[in-house]
Amino acid sequence: MTSTSGPHHDTGSIKAIDGSSVHRITSGQVVIDLQTAVKELVENSLDAGATSIDVRFKNYGLKSIEVLDNGSGISEEDFASIGRKHYTSKLTTFHNLTTLTSFGFRGEALSSLCALCESVTVTTATKEKAPMGTILELDKRGEIKSRAKGVRQRGTTISLTSLFSPLPVRRKELERNIKREFGKALTLLNAYALGPCCGLGSDKAVRFSVTNQPDKGAKSTHISLPLPSSSTPLSLRTVRAGATTLWGPKALDGVIDLDLDLDVPRITAKQGKGKHKAEIVDTLEETLKIHVQGLISSPTPIPGSGSTPRSGNGGRSSTDRQFFYVNGRPCSMNKIQKAINDIYRTFIPSNATSSQFPLVIANLTIPGDAVDVNVTPDKRTILVHAETELCDRMKVSTS
Incomplete structure (x- = not known):
């Protein structure tokens, strides 16, 4: 008698999982919650040399997440690679990990977000191209779906809509616990605001701003850490200033x-x-x-x-x-x-x-x-x- 109580097992030959399924499986392991999605985008901005980063949530991130920076922007020759799995400018060999100075290096973030969101849009301009920028819409595989011209000063804006919409169970959990997940994301953003953004372990400071546009009638959220003046040495003084801004004197x-x-x-x-x-x-x-x-x-x-x-x-x-x-x-x-x-x-x-x-x-x-x-x-x-x-x-x- 064959048991039917357990999961069904296919006794056929071992075969490779199709590429689309692999992409969705691994993407769900890279971006596991709201704070991870935000973290990956903020780290990309820091790695691009940004001195100003704005993180904008709509309905605590349920509707959309947008990260704007004034970093180096993305060169046109790199457009086709930005959403592809394991494409990165930060690592060429495994040995590079011992001398790594960037936050990101695995080349998975944007590719994973493409698989986990309803839409991903990248607006970017380099110093040479500004104020003319390029608007790229990426598909689920991270490939360029559409491309158009737009106005953009040097830097990059990445917009995500409906995080986890392709994963019904995870999306439902996010909706049920969105205020708690948003709180975790704010805590993580505090870490970036207090650490590298204030010059701790870095040679520069970053102006950092976080806003939330909630549903009608709800209270908005705003965190802003101004960029220290050029005469302020990047030391514990700037970390103290950042902590005071976040939590009060x-x-x-x-x-x-x-x-x-x-x-x-x-x-x-x-x-x-x-x-x-x-x-x-x-x-x-x-x-x-x-x-x-x-x-x-x-x-x-x-x-x-x-x-x-x-x-x-x-x-x-x-x-x-x-x-x-x-x-x-x-x-x-x-x-x-x-x-x-x-x-x-x-x-x-x-x-x-x-x-x-x-x-x-x-x-x-x-x-x-x-x-x-x-x-x-x-x-x-x-x-x-x-x-x-x-x-x-x-x-x-x-x-």
Whole structure:
């Protein structure tokens, strides 16, 4: 008797999946939610050398997302390649990953968005062509569907409509949770506004603006970080200015500069000697020079209170204001984050009435050959060599 309760299995020969299906399957893994879609477009603008980026949502991104920049624009000879899978100007060989300075490098973003949106339109102009630009409409495969002339100063505008419309289940989930997803997108945009856009880990600052045009009657959203004046050095002063703009002047009360130089052992695996020849043992042969720069809450408690940190020291009840970067790239660093929170907690009295977490904005400058940024398609997860040892050094330096 053959069971019919499980999924149907085709017992035919193994065949290649057709190209269209492969494109849709992999695209759904690259762009997994609203914040990923926005992140990919913002990173393209940063890689194009933009000093001004506007992100415009309609109905929290359900209707459309538009990112405008004043970057270098796209050359006419590259038009046919911009929506194709694994076409990029940032990487030629796998070895280039160790010296990577751009945010994007996989050549998947725009191609994936073409497969996942109702429409994708690119309006662009280079310095030589402005104010005459070109309007390109891309099809589901990333190929040019139509081309027209338009007015555009140097830079690029990319417009997406109806994200996830080809994926009914994911689209329905987005519609049900759009306010929460929009909040996640804003948090991620805050990371770009506070980090590379303020000059943290970069040699330039970027004016950053985010707006939302909701349905009639709903409250609009606006975030704007002005470009620092040319006389302002790109340092922690600009990060402080950005944080103040986002959260208000009291947000940085009790927040101090974080500036650490750490020598972290570089671990190499070698074969054992003698009777333990077959064993692989870790040896420490040299050190990595890692610089940690940013801002962090001072955990000074109220004198004599013994209960809570001093009012206005930046301590919070959640980790919503903790942002981490590796070489200027916003990323998730769970071990580093836990180490910092554990250190901070040791300064909080055991009888404190509530949990406290510090405000943290931290950029780690790490040699390229000690970092792997090619872990997940969204590039948010980064592997750092000897991360456990790095956490230990940070605990010693900050405690």
